[in-house]
Amino acid sequence: MYLKKIKIGNVELDNNLILAPMAGVTNLPFRIICEKFEPGMVCTEMVSSKAIFYNDQKTRRLLNTEGEKRPISFQIFGSDEETMGYTAKYMSKIADIIDINMGCPAPKVVKNGDGSKLLLDLEKAKRIMKVVVENSSVPVTVKIRKGWDKENIVAVQVAKIAEEVGISAITIHGRTRSEFYTGKADWDIIKEVKDSVKIPVIGNGDIVDEETAYQMFEKTGVDGIMIGRGSFGNPWIFREIKEYLESKGYEVVNFGTDSKERCNYPVYGEAVANAVVSGEVDCGVLICGTGVGISLAANKVNGIRACVCSEPYSALLSRQHNNTNMLAFGARVVGIELAKMIVDAWLSGEYEGGRHQVRIDMLKEIEEKQKNK
Numbered sequence: 001m002y003l004k005k006i007k008i009g010n011v012e013l014d015n016n017l018i019l020a021p022m023a024g025v026t027n028l029p030f031r032i033i034c035e036k037f038e039p040g041m042v043c044t045e046m047v048s049s050k051a052i053f054y055n056d057q058k059t060r061r062l063l064n065t066e067g068e069k070r071p072i073s074f075q076i077f078g079s080d081e082e083t084m085g086y087t088a089k090y091m092s093k094i095a096d097i098i099d100i101n102m103g104c105p106a107p108k109v110v111k112n113g114d115g116s117k118l119l120l121d122l123e124k125a126k127r128i129m130k131v132v133v134e135n136s137s138v139p140v141t142v143k144i145r146k147g148w149d150k151e152n153i154v155a156v157q158v159a160k161i162a163e164e165v166g167i168s169a170i171t172i173h174g175r176t177r178s179e180f181y182t183g184k185a186d187w188d189i190i191k192e193v194k195d196s197v198k199i200p201v202i203g204n205g206d207i208v209d210e211e212t213a214y215q216m217f218e219k220t221g222v223d224g225i226m227i228g229r230g231s232f233g234n235p236w237i238f239r240e241i242k243e244y245l246e247s248k249g250y251e252v253v254n255f256g257t258d259s260k261e262r263c264n265y266p267v268y269g270e271a272v273a274n275a276v277v278s279g280e281v282d283c284g285v286l287i288c289g290t291g292v293g294i295s296l297a298a299n300k301v302n303g304i305r306a307c308v309c310s311e312p313y314s315a316l317l318s319r320q321h322n323n324t325n326m327l328a329f330g331a332r333v334v335g336i337e338l339a340k341m342i343v344d345a346w347l348s349g350e351y352e353g354g355r356h357q358v359r360i361d362m363l364k365e366i367e368e369k370q371k372n373k
Contacts, residue, residue: 002016002214002217002218003015003016003017004016005040006040006200006223006224007200008097008139008141008168008169008200009097009138009139009140009168009169010139011071011096011097011138011139013040013041013071013224014038014040015038015039015040016040016202016223016224016225017039017040017213017224017225017227018039018040018041018042018043018073018171018202018224018225018226018227019031019034019039019041019042019043019226019227020043020204020226020227020228021043021044021045021046021073021075021099021101021143022045022228022229023045023046023104023106024045024332025045025332026042026043026044026045027045027062027335028064028065028066028067028068028335029334029335029336029337029338030332030335031044031068031072032067032068032335033335033336035068035069039227040224041071041072041073041096041097042068042072042073043072043073043074043075043099044062044063044065044072044073044074044075045062045075046075046076046077046101046104047059047062047063047074047075047076047077047087048076048077048078049076049077049078049080049083049084049086049087050078050080050083052076052083052086052087052090052091053082053083053086053087063094065094070096071096071097072095072096072097073095073096073097073098073099073141074091074094074095074097074098074099075098075099075100075101075143076088076091076098076099076100076101076132077100077101077104077109077114077115078114078128079112079113079114079117079118079124079128081127081128081131084100084128084131084132085131085132085134085135086135087132088131088132088133088134088135088136088140089135089136091136091138092135092136092137092138095138096138096139097138097139097140097141097168098132098136098138098139098140098141099140099141099142099143099171100128100129100132100140100141100142100143101114101115101143102115102116102118102119102125102128102142102143102144102145102158103115103116103143103144103145103171103173103177104116105145105177105180110177116144116145116148116177117148117177119144119145119147119148119152119154119158119177120148120152122154122157122158122161125158125161126161126164126165129142129161129162129165129167130165130166133165133166133167139168139169140166140167140168141167141168141169141170141171142158142162142167142170142171143170143171143172143173143204143226144158144159144170144171144172144173145172145173145174145175145176145177146172146173146174146175146176146186146189147176147177148176148177148178149176149177149178150176150178152176153176153189155172155189155192155193156189156192156193156196158170159172159193159196159197159201160196160197162197162199163197163198163199167199168199168200169199169200169201169202169223170193170197170199170200170201170202171201171202171203171204171226172189172190172193172201172202172203172204173185173204173205174186174187174188174189174190174203174204174205174206175205181229184206185204185205185206186205187203187205187206187216187219187220190203190204190205190216190220190222191219191220191221194220194221194222194223195221200223200224201222201223202222202223202224202225202226203216203217203220203222203224203225203226204225204226204227204228207225207226207227207228208229213225213227250347253275253280253281255268255271255272255275256268256271265288265293265294265297266293266294266297268286268294268297269286269293269294269295269296269297269298270297270298270300270301272284272286272298272326273297273298273299273300273301273304273306273326274301276303276304276325276326277301277302277303277304282325283325283326283327283347284298284306284325284326284327285326285327285328285343286298286306286326286327286328286329287328287329287330287331288328288330288331289330289331289332289333290308290330290332290333291308291309291310291328291329291330291333292308292328292330294328295307295308295326295328298326298328302367302370302371303325303367304325304326305322305323305324305325305326305360305363306324306325306326306327306328307322307324307326307327307328308328308329308330309327309328309329309342309346310329310330310333310334310338310342311338311342312341312342312344312345312346313345315327315342315343315345315346315349316345316346316348316349317349318346318349319346319348319349319350319351320349320350320351320352320356321352321356322356322359322360323351323356323360324346327342327343327346329342
């Protein structure tokens with residue numbers, strides 16, 4: 001039986017399925033949506049220890065957990081012992097678990113010696129883990145990669161060091177930093193890590209459905225799994241927006257996609273746009289990862305004025321001033337409740353005409369010029 005409770009330090013999770021920390025993705029609305037599907041734990045976006053140390057208010061807003069279920073793991077990153085120690089003390093007041101990021105491959109992170117760059121300096125990695133454990137009153141975990149590159153495969157070494165300094169659990173992603181997210185995750189190294197330590201080991205990489213989850217448990221023997229990019233797509237948002245609009249009395253025509261698989265968004269952006277300009281539907285709502293790509297596709301169709309909105313005010317003004325006939329937003333950017341507010345504001349807006357019509361006419365003139373080229 002692979003699905004089970006798991007204990008990390010003194011924190012017991014109801015199950016061993018964990019939502020991965022993902023910068024720009026696992027914000028408060030996204031975590032709340034995922035919590036409806038009952039993971040054992042969710043993780044925040046990674047938070048800079050220096051930003052916490054210097055009291056950056058924008059960063060501190062990332063720590064908002066209002067309305068969330070517990071437990072929650074707060075992920076921090078940094079390579080300076082003083083700021084990491086300070087952040088550990090600060091986070092202990094609000095976190096159930098503190099996770100150290102030693103796996104992020106992003107250039108802007110590694111250029112400062114943070115994230116996966118620590119895999120090239122195991123002495124520093126040890127000091128960072130030790131200072132966080134010593135300054136934290138809650139369990140501390142660490143998330144790593146297989147290594148920096150194929151010449152520097154250090155996952156087993158790091159796992160043993162982590163256990164030695166008091167880390168309560170380790171998550172390993174089966175790729176090196178140089179691989180980023182390309183190729184296939186190496187689950188053999190995850191098994192090696194699991195076999196090398198006694199603390200809980202959580203496997204991560206290429207878990208996209210129930211079958212791959214089962215295979216991860218079966219092949220590696222891990223204590224839990226962490227799901228990252230496999231949670232992208234948010235199929236619930238399509239369903240809930242559709243149901244929400246229908247509850248408001250609108251007739252909804254669904255142009256797809258109805259799958260979790262990656263797709264070519266221009267196909268769907270163009271399909272909805274054609275339906276709008278032909279009069280088949282009165283207006284269109286587009287959803288992709290960010291809303292940007294699918295709106296670009298729609299705006300290639302003459303007569304379409306599609307806008308991307310991540311909050312209600314812009315959506316309302318786009319109707320009042322720009323007479324937009326299509327709205328787009330990102331499933332990885334806004335949560336379901338905010339999405340409803342955006343759609344509500346957009347549909348309630350009435351075009352004001354007047355001075356705005358002059359500009360709309362100018363947009364039409366640009367379209368005509370392009371046709372005649």
